[in-house]
Structures are given as structure tokens and as C-alpha cells.
Amino acid sequence: MRITRVWGAALLMLALAVSPAAADSSPSASPSESGDAPTEAGTSFRTAAEFEQGMTATASASTGDYLYWSFPADAGGRPTVRATVKLPEAAGSASTWQVDVYDGLRRRQACQYGAQTRTADAGAASVELSCTLRTVRAWSEQWSDDPLPGTYYVRLTTTRLATGDLGLPVGVEVRAESKDIGGAAAVDGSLAQPLVPGIAVTSEQDDEDSSAEAVLSSLEPDDGWASGWWSDRWVWTALGAVLAALAGIGGYSLTRGSGRPTRVPPPGA
Template structure:
């Protein structure tokens, strides 16, 4: 993936969404986000393992973003508390996009669900494929970088538009290990490059500002999965192969030597 292509896609306009911003709602964790964005550009950042909440209206598009590194298999879960005044059934869907805004397929999970008019809530989940350290340009494999969550109602009765709902999302990731390791890596993670925030530094210097849209990264940094059990098994396999070679050579040499016959026999 060339840097120019990524920056170009990072600067494109986001799809049209609802004009009203989702309002804040109470959260059990004081540090957890209580607001969702209404587009890719305004997506609320969340950490893995952190539950984010937001209050919105039916018909709104809700966006969050989170970092995912190579060797991890993210799982996104969402719960929507439906309004008591709903008159018809509604269908809700959760979509996940990578840093290039390519929609990623769910390996398994209930990505879309329909709730009846009397249902109190609906739960959704999406487990992505394992994030790869490198991929061909034509492939749609998940790569390290920022990922976006979009939650919305895809089928909703007109009478139920604008009713208040409460949403909760959480992202967890499983470390797959060396089984998902590949030979290659990206030069930089796919983090959108739009000048929304700046790094701390000398404000008088033109080089102090860095174009960054997403400020979150994995706890142990990007490319944290460069060491995996693949290296351990490769080393162990090499040692065993060397020992087998030495043992085979010793047996072969011993069997090829002629036996000594006493003189005069």
C-alpha cells in the first residue's frame, strides 16, 4: 500500500450521515467514552477492552474507532437498548472498516439482527479475520492500523424514526500467535493522515505538527507481534534437525567400518 494512496483516501469526504450528533449518556467507567461520532472523520476513539456508550436516535449513524495490530483477531460487540415506544420491528447492523475504509468481512458472529417491536434490546457481534502484518495490494486482508465501527438501523419503520436509543460497544482481541505470521510488514500502520491533532513540541517550529487523525495505538506499540511462538518452533525445529543429522552421520560411519579379524583365523 503506497503512502500516497493512503493519504488520498484518508482525505476523502465521508458518506452523508445524520446531522445531529449523538448525545452523551452515563457510563459505568468514568474514563470510557460516552459519545459516538457521526462519520469516519468524527469517530470516537476507544481502547481494546473498553466499553463505550452513547445515546442517540433511531436513524443515526454511530461511529467509533480502535487500533488493531498484526497477529490479533478483533471481536466487536454491540448492544442497543431499544425504545419502549417502538411500534414496528427494526433491523440493526454493525460494520467494521479498516484504515483505508474498506469494509471487512466478519469471520463469524451475528452482524445483523432484527428485533421485534416489543424487544427491549438487540445484541450484535463481529469477529474479524486475523490482522496480517503484510498483504498484496489487490487483497482485502485486514492490516495493522485504525479500524472503524459503524452501528445503525438498516430497516426501520417511519413511525419509529427519531426515538431515543442507548448503544454500548466493546472491542476485544485474541492473540493468534505465530500461526498467522507472514514474511513481510508494512512500513507504517494504516492510520489516517488528516491534520486533526498535533504532537506536543515546539509550536514555533513548522515540523512540530504531525498529520494524525487517530491518536490511539496498541498498549505495547505498533508491530508488537514481531516476536511470536513461530520463532520458538523454528529454532527448536532447527536444533532437532541438527541433532538428527549428527546422530545419523555417527550411525552411518559406525556401520561402514570393516570389522577387525584376528590374524591366522
């Protein structure tokens, strides 16, 4: 009887343990439409237009332009950048479009999957590109180029274009969203400061001065940069400890049999 109660409690705990696992698989749906998304794109790393994840940045440009945006990405997320290019009607031949993502150190980041490069036929109305990065880690060794928390640059351009199609008007939409990977990607260690270009210069300035000064990158995630100490590993480990304790009690009670030895008559008999 007691054993069943113990195992029942253990099963209940197990059911509870599913919740962190279930939470992992749901994407972090935090599309904050607040704030204004840029309607212009930059033309270099230096002039990249900044936008928050979940916003849709738009721009009107010309074929052949190199368009730059930047957005902040924090540890534990796996950002996906999607771009839609509305192609000019007057285009006479096929063009190849490409979206590249660079980290705060201007290192090109690999796309796990997604159509990073696409060739649009002469008559195509639009072309859609996407790039899913690796999970952003809180820390990595200096020799690796793993994605780290900080600014990410998006560059959109044509990599192959007929001369006759240079300079035609195009409309562009860019969007970035992160899937929350959770504790599975929680690594030890963290950067003292996120990989934001120019952060050493901006942190030296007084708060009053910096408002007027131009900076390389000023945005941070909606809820600030994560401090890096919380992950669902705490829940898993604590739960494991509780379960181990319960299992210990269960094992202990097994060796005691079910209460009173059979040869001893019950009291009052």
C-alpha cells in the same frame, strides 16, 4: 543405553515444543480497564469516538442515528466487535440493526462470523450484534483488502426502521477484543506506517503543536504498534534445528553400535 538417553532428550525437547503451540490457543486476555472509555459516539468517520480494545464504549443516541467509533488493531490479532443496543420501549414495530467494520482506508471489512445484522421484534428489550474480522496481517499486496494494522471504524445503525420509530432514545454499548493468532499469521514484510488515517499529516507536525490540533485518529495499541519482526516461528525453527542436530547425533551413534565391538575383550579382562 546412550540411544535411550538421546531419545529421552529429544522427547523432552518435543514436550518443550508444545509450549508455543499451546500459547497460540489461549486468547490474549489483556482487558486494560485503565483510561476512560468514551460515553459518546461520533456521527461520521471524521468524528468517530476513539476507544482502546478491551474497553466498553457507551453512548446514548436516537434510533436512526449513524454511530461511529474507532479502535486500533495490530498485526497477529483477530478483532471481534460486539455491540449491544437497548431498544426503546416505545418502539411500535420491528427494526433491523447492523454493525459494520471499516479499516483505516474506509474499506468495509468482511465478518468471518457473528451476527452482523439482526432484526429485533417490536417488544424486544435489546439486540446483540457481533462481527469477527479476519486476522490482521502485517502486510498484504496492494490489490487485496486484507485487514492491516491500523485504525478500524465501527458503524452501528438501523438499516430498516418504521418511520414512526424514528428518533426514539436508545442506549448502545460497543466493545472490541482481539484473539491472538500468533505465528500462524506471521507474514513477511510490514507496513512502514500503520493504516491510520491522517498519519502523514500528524507525523509532519511537531509534537508540541499536535496536542491542540484535531486529528482524524490518535490512538495506538496499549503497547505501541508491533515492529513486526518477532513471531513464534523463530522458536519453532530454532527448535527444529536443535531436534535435527540431536536426531543426527542419534543416527550417527546408531551406526557405531553400542560401544566396543563384541570380539574385542574389555580392558582388564
